[in-house]
Amino acid sequence: MAYKTRQRDAIWEVIDASAQPLTAQAIRQRAAQRVKGLGIATVYRTLKQLVEEGQVKHIELAGAQPHYESSARHHHHFFLCEKCKHVFDMMGCLRGIPNLLPKGYHMRRHEIVIYGDCAGCSTFA
Amino acid sequence: MAYKTRQRDAIWEVIDASAQPLTAQAIRQRAAQRVKGLGIATVYRTLKQLVEEGQVKHIELAGAQPHYESSARHHHHFFLCEKCKHVFDMMGCLRGIPNLLPKGYHMRRHEIVIYGDCAGCSTFA
């Protein structure tokens, strides 16, 4: 039987409240403000469960650490700032993606990633 | 002064001749047909040099091993087969990618990755 714990609550709330994907370390930092002493193993254990349950998505982008975010969000893609290395959500999508497929190939899902400078890094460059 | 060696020649020719990106192990396998006993360290050393010189691109996709391919190819994107885990080039691109950018963000480059079943895996499923 699964217990309800302060740690799990805190981790889920941090992810659910964030407007952007977070790294495991960032999740730990934020959740530790509620549950001090929170261990990284607990963060990874909980993330694994949440991913298995489909509540959380594990996001891997070339050039960035793995990030995690709530799956309850609308379809979107990512922007990776090459200066500050932060990952940002970009709402919206493009039409015509299946046109890229060669004959006989079948699309299940797609990813679009834009690399560049985020608003903050462009401004204060 | 840089020597010209059979190993480097073989590695470059394997990459240049391939229509698809290759993993370091695949490059070793193919190049070893010309230079037997070719070591994996030599493959990685050579790949590093070729990437630094801009001759080769290092391709990281979520869910796949790192791949390498010649940079002398036309702009294109990738397809990752979730069954056989092979990476395929898809020629062409989409218009309107910069429209996804939030205000103040600046695009340097982009990636599009489609996940699904390749022609071979669709046919023989």
Next chain:
DNA sequence: TTCCGAGTGATACTTGACTATCAAAACGGA
């Protein structure tokens, strides 16, 4: 309140991709 299985935190371990080390072999100009 008790009590036992689930959960936690610290930390050692694993895994995969890649790098460092070093003795031996290969290059290639003289």
Next chain:
DNA sequence: TCCGTTTTGATAGTCAAGTATCACTCGGAA
């Protein structure tokens, strides 16, 4: 051909992300 320099192959090491282990603590039904 000689010979100093570069490169190679084997292998040990590194690094980061994540997992396993285990003693201790917590959750919550009875």
